[in-house]
Amino acid sequence: MARSPSAIKQVLLDWCKAMTREYENVEVTNFSSCWNTGMAFCALIHHFYPDAFDYSQLDPKNRRYNFDLAFDTAEKLADIAPLLDTDDMVKMKNPDWKCVFTYVQSIYRHLRDHENNKAKVPAEAES
Template sequence: MCVFLYLFRDKNVDSRPKLRRSQSFNTSSASGIKQLLLDWCRSKTIGYQHIDIHNFSSSWSDGMAFCALVHSFFPNEFDYNKLNPAHHKHNLDLAFTTAEEKADCIRLIEVDDMMAMGANPDPMCVFTYVQSLYNHLKRFE
């Protein structure tokens, strides 16, 4: 979530600058954006096995959601039905490599980092990468 901060002076307290959140982006709009992105991911992966996208953490840990999302745009690049949900590293590498080669979407997450995070990767890391995927893949819709 991006939050803009700005300086202001409160003349009633003292003359030191203070930080205050901008009202242009609040929590509800950020959660709305996240929900829209989750909905988009779900719509692109309908019918794919081993997919249950409900968050930006555990839903992506085995790489299957990344593979399904990328495969929905580039179905000739790999056989999704031959993927094994237990092969996390392979799935993540396949999805990230295909997205980079076909959609010019750079890796914002490394496979080893995802592996180190285990079953619950950092939601902000995953959200940031999925948002980048959206921005790169939508031109292929």
């Protein structure tokens, strides 16, 4: 059964919520403003690679560091291409939701079979 684009978006958003719900300074309710400090990206990557960095030491005010850390860690440990640019993310108050959605979808595709993926998402999220 094919899902509508809005249903796919919601499924992926629910997966992000499940993967980041235990993290401070992160409340994922959309694919734009919730990602503007880099903390949600860090939480998502940290969920799968908890030994890669100390999440508790991160500061939402240090946006550039957070984006660099998340994007670099995702690329090094999971071979996820850095589809977002730190400079662009820092310039925007609210990132373009389509760009964030595309990158998060890439994260999901790379990590869906990871042992720490406790909240499985149906294959329709890959469309």
